[in-house]
Amino acid sequence: VHSKGLKLGIYSDVGAYTCAGYPGSLGYYETDAQTFADWGVDLLKFDGCNMKGNLIAEGYMNMSRALNATGRSIVYSCEWPLYEWVFRKPNYTAVRETCNQWRNYADVYDSWSSVKSIAEWTALHQDTVVPAAGPGGWNDPDMLVIGNFGVPDGTVGSDGRAAASVTTLRKPCPRSKACCRTARLGSFEVWERSLSNNFTAVAVRNKQELGGPQKLPVVKVPGWRACEFQCNVTQILPQYKELGLQKHQTNLAVAVNPSGVALFTIRPILD
Numbered sequence: 001v002h003s004k005g006l007k008l009g010i011y012s013d014v015g016a017y018t019c020a021g022y023p024g025s026l027g028y029y030e031t032d033a034q035t036f037a038d039w040g041v042d043l044l045k046f047d048g049c050n051m052k053g054n055l056i057a058e059g060y061m062n063m064s065r066a067l068n069a070t071g072r073s074i075v076y077s078c079e080w081p082l083y084e085w086v087f088r089k090p091n092y093t094a095v096r097e098t099c100n101q102w103r104n105y106a107d108v109y110d111s112w113s114s115v116k117s118i119a120e121w122t123a124l125h126q127d128t129v130v131p132a133a134g135p136g137g138w139n140d141p142d143m144l145v146i147g148n149f150g151v152p153d154g155t156v157g158s159d160g161r162a163a164a165s166v167t168t169l170r171k172p173c174p175r176s177k178a179c180c181r182t183a184r185l186g187s188f189e190v191w192e193r194s195l196s197n198n199f200t201a202v203a204v205r206n207k208q209e210l211g212g213p214q215k216l217p218v219v220k221v222p223g224w225r226a227c228e229f230q231c232n233v234t235q236i237l238p239q240y241k242e243l244g245l246q247k248h249q250t251n252l253a254v255a256v257n258p259s260g261v262a263l264f265t266i267r268p269i270l271d
Contacts, residue, residue, distance in 0.1 A: 002040060009043035010036055014059040015051035024050060029066040037070035044074055048083035056084050064098045078102045092132035101140040104129055108142035110150030123181040130180055182222045187214060192223045199267045206256035215253040226268045237263040245269060
């Protein structure tokens, strides 16, 4: 796998059995961690089935220690919060100290309603989950839903989920928080994230599922307040376009298709 320039991931479970009924890692954390390291594994996805609720946190922390003890750098993908929310609010400080990424909510399916439910859950709980995220540890909304048939082209589920990764084209600021929903404006949702070099990434989602494109003036975006004099605006999706310098009271508006998203960056220019 590595000879082809690829990374190797593997799946196991914090409990005695995986969700599919295969043997899990409970009681064998050190053995399994060392085996994965010997195999050259780069990422461990560690599920949370078949584990007592009061032992979930302990199990994930024990596997983290076991992985670190191997001396190999292995990305640790946890499902700790997903399974602990059933019993109590997870300790996200401990989750952040233990895992490199963590699932919070239900599995995603090849369905537009599934994608929307994950986005909505994240927005409703962002005051809890966003502060935990940053370089080295991230909230995981589950896999990308692309190349299938249940989520049509042009929706947030296809273009939009891929669009979220475009924010990595310019490095996130090391002090920045993860993406947050910053406004609900009629049929629109606005999500924003600080990037390096004073850039802000803005995603505008149109929740309407019928009709034609709707326009949102950029001056209504909360982050536009930083454009005290003018901002340079670059549209990333649906088509890349340099929109140039825009005055604070610009008439520029972004058009967003039903169930679609527009992604752009803004950067204040002070002179």
